[in-house]
Amino acid sequence: MTHAAEGVSSLTGRVLDRYDVWGRLSAGGMSEVYLARHARLAAPVVVKTLRPELARERPDAYEGMTESAHLMARVTSPHTVRVLDVGEIPVGDGAMPCLVEEYVDGVDLAELDRRRRRSVRRPLPLWAVVEWTAKAAAGLHAAHQAGVIHRDVKPANLFLHGEGQIKVGDFGVAVPARGAEAARAAGTMAFMAPEQMFGAAVDRRADVYSLGASAFALRYGMTPYATREEALRSDVTPRFPPASSPEEAYFQHVLGRLLAQRPNARPRTARMAAEALQRLAGSLHPQLAIHLGPEHAIQVEGCTIRFEEGDIAAAETDGIVNSAYAAMTMNAGVGGALAKRGGPVLVDEAAAIGERALGECVATGPGDLGCRAVLHAVSAWQEVSCVSRAMHRALFLAEELGLKRIAVPAIGTGQGGVRLEACAQAIATTLRLHLSLGGSTLEEVRFVLYDDPAHAAFVDVLHGVFLSGHEIVDSQADVPCTDADFDAPTVYAADTGSVRPPAMATLDTETEGR
Numbered sequence: 002m003t004h005a006a007e008g009v010s011s012l013t014g015r016v017l018d019r020y021d022v023w024g025r026l027s028a029g030g031m032s033e034v035y036l037a038r039h040a041r042l043a044a045p046v047v048v049k050t051l052r053p054e055l056a057r058e059r060p061d062a063y064e065g066m067t068e069s070a071h072l073m074a075r076v077t078s079p080h081t082v083r084v085l086d087v088g089e090i091p092v093g094d095g096a097m098p099c100l101v102e103e104y105v106d107g108v109d110l111a112e113l114d115r116r117r118r119r120s121v122r123r124p125l126p127l128w129a130v131v132e133w134t135a136k137a138a139a140g141l142h143a144a145h146q147a148g149v150i151h152r153d154v155k156p157a158n159l160f161l162h163g164e165g166q167i168k169v170g171d172f173g174v175a176v177p178a179r180g181a182e183a184a185r186a187a188g189t190m191a192f193m194a195p196e197q198m199f200g201a202a203v204d205r206r207a208d209v210y211s212l213g214a215s216a217f218a219l220r221y222g223m224t225p226y227a228t229r230e231e232a233l234r235s236d237v238t239p240r241f242p243p244a245s246s247p248e249e250a251y252f253q254h255v256l257g258r259l260l261a262q263r264p265n266a267r268p269r270t271a272r273m274a275a276e277a278l279q280r281l282a283g284s285l286h287p288q289l290a291i292h293l294g295p296e297h298a299i300q301v302e303g304c305t306i307r308f309e310e311g312d313i314a315a316a317e318t319d320g321i322v323n324s325a326y327a328a329m330t331m332n333a334g335v336g337g338a339l340a341k342r343g344g345p346v347l348v349d350e351a352a353a354i355g356e357r358a359l360g361e362c363v364a365t366g367p368g369d370l371g372c373r374a375v376l377h378a379v380s381a382w383q384e385v386s387c388v389s390r391a392m393h394r395a396l397f398l399a400e401e402l403g404l405k406r407i408a409v410p411a412i413g414t415g416q417g418g419v420r421l422e423a424c425a426q427a428i429a430t431t432l433r434l435h436l437s438l439g440g441s442t443l444e445e446v447r448f449v450l451y452d453d454p455a456h457a458a459f460v461d462v463l464h465g466v467f468l469s470g471h472e473i474v475d476s477q478a479d480v481p482c483t484d485a486d487f488d489a490p491t492v493y494a495a496d497t498g499s500v501r502p503p504a505m506a507t508l509d510t511e512t513e514g515r
Contacts, residue, residue, distance in 0.1 A: 020046060020101065023382050024327070026358050031173055032066075036104065036359055036385065043384035043418075045104035046085060049173075050097055066098045066173075073102075073172045075147035080140030082160065082170035105170065106360075106389040106427065107162035113393070114156060114219050120400035121440035125219050127249055128285035129438060131278050133159065133167045134216040138275035140169040141212060145205040145271060148178045152203065153188040154211035156219055162389065164430040164466070178204065191224045195233050195262050206264040209271055213259025220252075225260050235262055251281055287437055291467055297460045299467050301436050304443045306463065310456045313410045313449040314342040317371040320404035322395050324412040325377035329354050334415035339375065343368030351377060360390035362398055374402055381417025388413050388427035396435045399443065406445040411455050421455055425462035433466055 020037040027034045032049040039046060051066060070087035077083075086101035108116075110133065114125055137159050144151060151158075151172060158171040174187040188197060194210035197203050217225045217239060225239035226232040239260050244250035255277050261267045268274050292300040299306040313321060313335060324335040329351045331340035340348045347368025354363055354377075362378045376398055378391035391412065399407050409428065413419040435441060448463075450456040 020048060021383070022048060023359060023385070026360070032100075036382075036387075037101075038383055038385045045106070045385040045387075047102045047104050049100040049102065050090065066100055069172055069175055070100050072149045072175050072177065076144045076149055076172075077147075078140050078143030079166070080136050080168055081144060082168045082172075102170070104385075105160040105162045105168055106386055107160055107431075108390055108393045109157050110159045110161060110167075110215075110219055111156035113161060114222070116394075116397040116401075117438065117440075118222060120397045121442070123440040124222055126287075126439055127220065127246075127252060128282065128287060129165070130216055130220045131252060131285055132165060132282045133161070133219075134212065135275045135278035135282055136167040137169055137215075138209075138212055138271040138278065140167070141205075141208050142271040142275060144169070144172075144175075145178065145208070150176050150178050150203055150205060151208050151211075152176060152197065153192075154208050154215055155189050155192040156215050159215065161434075164434050176203075190229065192218075194264070196264060198229065198233070204264070205271065206267045206269070209259055209267050209274060210261075210264075212271065212274065213256050217256055217260070225256075233262070248281060248285055252278075255281075287439075289433075289437055293468065297464070299463065301433070301467065304436055304441065305445050306432070306467070307445065307447045308450070308456060308460050308463075309447065310450050310453060312338060312451075313408055314338040314370065316408040316447065316449055318406045318408045318445070318447065319372060320374045320376055320399050320402065320407040321367070321370060321372045322407060322409045322412065323375050323377045324381075324410055324415060324417070325351075325357070325379045326416070327359060327379050327382070328356050329377065335410045335412070339370065343370040343375070347375065351375075359385070360387035360394070362391050362394035364398055364402060372408075374404060376407070378412050381413030381419045384418040386413060386417075386419045386423055386427060388419060388424050389431050392428050392431040393435070396432070396441075396443070400441065403442070405442055406447070407443070408447045408449050410448075411450055411459065414455070421458040422462055425459045426466070429463045429466035 019040050021040050022035050022037040024035065025033060026036050026047070032051055035048040035050070037046050037048045038044065049066075067087060070084050073081075073084035082105060083103045084100065085103060088099055088101070090097045090099050117123060117125060137154075141151060141154065149172065151169065152174045153171060154169070158169065160168045160170050162168065188211070190198070192211045192214040194203065194207040197207045214225050221242060223240070226237065227240065231237045239257060241253045241257075244253055255274065259267060259274055289301055294300055294305070297308050321339065323331070323339055326336065331337060331348050331351055345368075347365060347370065350365040350368075354365070357363060357377075357379050359379050359382055362376055364374050364376050367373060367375055376395045378395045380386070380388045380391040411421060411424050412428070414421055414424050432446060436443075448459050450459055
């Protein structure tokens with residue numbers, strides 16, 4: 002085994018300068034990705050190292066990783082993943098370069114789209130694709146203005162966090178915008194611009210094409226062209242399905258320009274694409290019907306969110322979310338309470354799954370619990386929160402299993418060390434986004450909290466997320482709410498009515514046509 006391979010295999014649990022490493026999150030085509038934390042600030046970070054086989058086969062990849070870090074450091078935008086550091090891991094007599102980036106607590110759009118199609122059998126709604134593509138375009142424009150061409154824009158490199166924020170990440174094959182010579186083709190074939198497929202020199206318009214291909218795939222579940230050959234033919238246009246509304250027709254008009262085969266027929270900048278899509282986004286964003294009910298309950302469309310103080314192991318519901326440890330042991334905290342009531346069958350089934358990465362969520366049977374399934378959400382480590390990522394996956398897993406009612410604790414706030422408010426905020430924004438995308442079959446989400454402070458924190462934070470912008474004025478404040486309030490006309494955000502699309506603004510290009 003080479004020194005490089007030894008370095009990677011022993012990275013888990015190591016301290017790299019200021020960073021404590023938890024363990025490996027994933028492995029991509031070029032790198033291995035580890036989750037770590039700043040030793041003093043407890044801020045989560047991602048550490049990327051070269052895959053061992055790549056380090057052996059391509060010694061120049063070390064230089065490429067450093068160059069990538071230098072390029073990313075130029076980019077300052079809320080819509081791009083920030084590079085924080087670049088350094089070396091001591092290995093024997095040498096060293097292995099590593100790249101440190103901010104950790105985005107959420108899921109990438111490729112996973113979100115895939116899990117949604119599997120769980121609720123629906124594509125992403127038009128409003129989401131439009132809004133997220135506009136934000137990604139803003140991030141790409143910032144990169145281009147800093148002299149960086151991404152070259153691998155695709156749904157898997159667009160990261161969702163919070164209540165619909167997007168960050169463009171993975172600049173591993175990025176190149177400088179000026180002075181770049183024609184090079185070997187790099188990127189992902191299904192999303193490459195035609196000129197990129199030939200290994201020709203590329204400019205910002207190649208990223209514009211890839212962004213259009215990504216938006217097409219997210220909305221329609223397929224690539225714009227069936228084959229590489231079709232993508233290169235000037236007489237073939239993207240295979241748009243019939244538009245279902247004037248808004249969708251405008252969306253297809255914009256994408257058609259982004260996907261033009263000739264670079265000169267595309268918008269000159271990603272900002273032009275962002276502005277065109279933002280005009281459409283303003284008319285599409287849904288307004289959820291939200292009611293405030295008794296005992297602080299919130300009704301969002303067909304789902305009721307409830308709060309109670311008590312033992313979650315005693316909950317009678319379809320599914321219970323466990324605040325799980327990576328080792329899948331159930332000997333303390335929420336897991337301990339579930340194990341005590343659920344019995345050895347539950348404990349043994351969880352242990353048999355084996356260690357899971359932070360942010361994962363897996364299901365087991367209930368043992369003797371009063372539910373149909375337990376969803377084990379691995380959500381935190383030493384104040385590093387993966388709560389949003391784990392909650393996304395818990396919600397999709399519940400939908401896939403047909404669980405209409407779930408009980409959720411304050412995951413990650415025990416040994417994980419996540420603050421109550423931070424946990425509640427991550428869960429609330431994830432849940433609101435899940436419901437706003439439509440198609441959910443969830444009827445009840447019950448937050449079962451272990452004491453009064455936890456209960457109060459969750460009520461405050463979830464009300465802040467779901468009722469934000471709607472001040473409750475009640476002249477009969479001393480009169481308790483009743484179930485009838487759910488049928489009352491007090492709705493804090495009305496359903497979206499029919500809308501007209503924005504004017505068909507012409508995207509500025511160097512020449513007209515494809």
